[in-house]
Amino acid sequence: MNRDEFRQGLRGGFPIMVAASPFGALFGALAVDNGFTIADAVFMSATVYAGASQMVGIELFGNNVQPWLVVLSVFAVNFRHVLYSASIAKHIRHFTLVQKFFAFFLLIDPQYAESERRAEHGLPVSFSWYLGFGLIIYFPWIINTAIGAVFGQLIGDPKAIGLDVLLPIYFLGLVLGFRKRDRFLPVVAASSVASVAAMHFVGSPWHVSIGALAGVLLAACLPQEREPGEMPAVEKEA
Amino acid sequence: MDVQHLNLIYLIIAAAVATFATRVGGYVLITQLKHIxxxxxxxxxxxxxxxxxxxxxxxxxxxxxxxxxxxxxxxxxxxxxxxxxxxxxxxxxxxxxxxxxx
Structure with a gap:
C-alpha cells in the first residue's frame, strides 16, 4: 500500500461522498417505508452498493413484485456496469485477483469515471488510490443509510408528509440522466406507452418487464448509427 | 427470524450477486470476445x-x-x-x- 496515493484517493472521493450522502439517507428512510427493518436497509447498502438499483429494489419489493423480477430489475438497472468493467480492464490488469475482487465490488459510476480520467492524465491507477477513493464513499453510504432508516421509522404516514412522490421523481431524474444516449426519446416513448398499457390491461408487476422489453426491442430494431468502439458514457447515479 | 423476513435477506443477497455480476461481467466478456x-x-x-x-x-x-x-x-x-x-x-x-x- 502506498499511503500517499491512498490519501489522494480519499481526497478525490470526498466530494462524491458528500453529494451521495442525502441519497443514502433517502434510501434508508424509503426502505423502512417499504417494509425493510433498519438492519435490512444497512445490509442492502453494504452488499449491493448501487444507489439507483437499491431504490428500484425497495420500490418493487414494497409492491409485492415476485422476487426473481426484483433481482432481474436490479440487474437491468446496473447493466451499465458491464460497460465500465470492460472499459476499465486495461487499467487494472496489474491488480492481484483479490484486489480485482474488491475493485469490481466498489465499481460505482464515479469510481469508473475517475479511474478513466486518472489513466487518461497519465497518473497510475494503483490499488492504493482506488481503495482510498472507494472506501471514503462506501462506508459513509452505509452510515447514511442507517441514519435515514432510523428517521424513516419515526415517520407515521409517508403520504401525509409527501414521501411517496420521492421515488417516482428520483427515477424520473435517472431517466433524464440518460437523455444524451442514442435513441433516448424513442426508447422512453415506447417504454412509457407499453408500461402504462400493461399496467391497465395486465396489471402490476408486469408493466416493468413488458414496458422495458418494448423499449429494448425498439432500440435493437432502429437503424444503427453510432461508431463502434466508443467509450461508454458515464451517467450520474444521483 | 420468520420465513418472510428470511426471504427478504435472500432477495438482498441475490440482488448483491446480480450487481457484482454486472461489475465483473464486462471484464470477463472483454477478455473472451473482441466484438459485440x-x-x-x-x-x-x-x-x-x-x-x-x-x-x-x-x-x-x-x-x-x-x-x-x-x-x-x-x-x-x-x-x-x-x-x-x-x-x-x-x-x-x-x-x-x-x-x-x-
Missing part, C-alpha cells in the same frame, strides 16, 4: 432507460393529480438542475397541492 454486434450493443445500451421509464410513466398516469403535478414540476426542474433539486421542488409541490389546494 451493434444491434446487441444498442439493445443493451437501452436497458437502463427502458426499465426506469416503466417506474415513472405509470406513476404519472395512475398516481392522481397531486403526484402528476409534482412530477411535471420536477421534470421542468430536472432539465436544468440536479436530481436533489428535483426531489426538493417536487416534494414542495406535492405538499402544496395536498394541503393547500385539494
Amino acid at each position: 454486434p451493434p444491434r446487441l450493443e444498442a439493445a443493451l445500451n437501452a436497458v437502463p432507460a427502458a426499465v426506469l421509464t416503466t417506474l415513472v410513466a405509470p406513476a404519472f398516469v395512475y398516481g392522481g393529480f397531486d403526484v402528476a403535478a409534482s412530477m411535471l414540476v420536477a421534470f421542468a426542474v430536472g432539465l436544468r438542475f440536479s436530481t436533489l433539486r428535483m426531489l426538493l421542488v417536487g416534494w414542495v409541490a406535492v405538499m402544496v397541492v395536498r394541503h393547500l389546494i385539494l
Whole structure:
C-alpha cells in the first residue's frame, strides 16, 4: 500500500461522498417505508452498493413484485456496469485477483469515471488510490443509510408528509440522466406507452418487464448509427 | 427470524450477486470476445432507460393529480438542475397541492 496515493484517493472521493450522502439517507428512510427493518436497509447498502438499483429494489419489493423480477430489475438497472468493467480492464490488469475482487465490488459510476480520467492524465491507477477513493464513499453510504432508516421509522404516514412522490421523481431524474444516449426519446416513448398499457390491461408487476422489453426491442430494431468502439458514457447515479 | 423476513435477506443477497455480476461481467466478456454486434450493443445500451421509464410513466398516469403535478414540476426542474433539486421542488409541490389546494 502506498499511503500517499491512498490519501489522494480519499481526497478525490470526498466530494462524491458528500453529494451521495442525502441519497443514502433517502434510501434508508424509503426502505423502512417499504417494509425493510433498519438492519435490512444497512445490509442492502453494504452488499449491493448501487444507489439507483437499491431504490428500484425497495420500490418493487414494497409492491409485492415476485422476487426473481426484483433481482432481474436490479440487474437491468446496473447493466451499465458491464460497460465500465470492460472499459476499465486495461487499467487494472496489474491488480492481484483479490484486489480485482474488491475493485469490481466498489465499481460505482464515479469510481469508473475517475479511474478513466486518472489513466487518461497519465497518473497510475494503483490499488492504493482506488481503495482510498472507494472506501471514503462506501462506508459513509452505509452510515447514511442507517441514519435515514432510523428517521424513516419515526415517520407515521409517508403520504401525509409527501414521501411517496420521492421515488417516482428520483427515477424520473435517472431517466433524464440518460437523455444524451442514442435513441433516448424513442426508447422512453415506447417504454412509457407499453408500461402504462400493461399496467391497465395486465396489471402490476408486469408493466416493468413488458414496458422495458418494448423499449429494448425498439432500440435493437432502429437503424444503427453510432461508431463502434466508443467509450461508454458515464451517467450520474444521483 | 420468520420465513418472510428470511426471504427478504435472500432477495438482498441475490440482488448483491446480480450487481457484482454486472461489475465483473464486462471484464470477463472483454477478455473472451473482441466484438459485440451493434444491434446487441444498442439493445443493451437501452436497458437502463427502458426499465426506469416503466417506474415513472405509470406513476404519472395512475398516481392522481397531486403526484402528476409534482412530477411535471420536477421534470421542468430536472432539465436544468440536479436530481436533489428535483426531489426538493417536487416534494414542495406535492405538499402544496395536498394541503393547500385539494
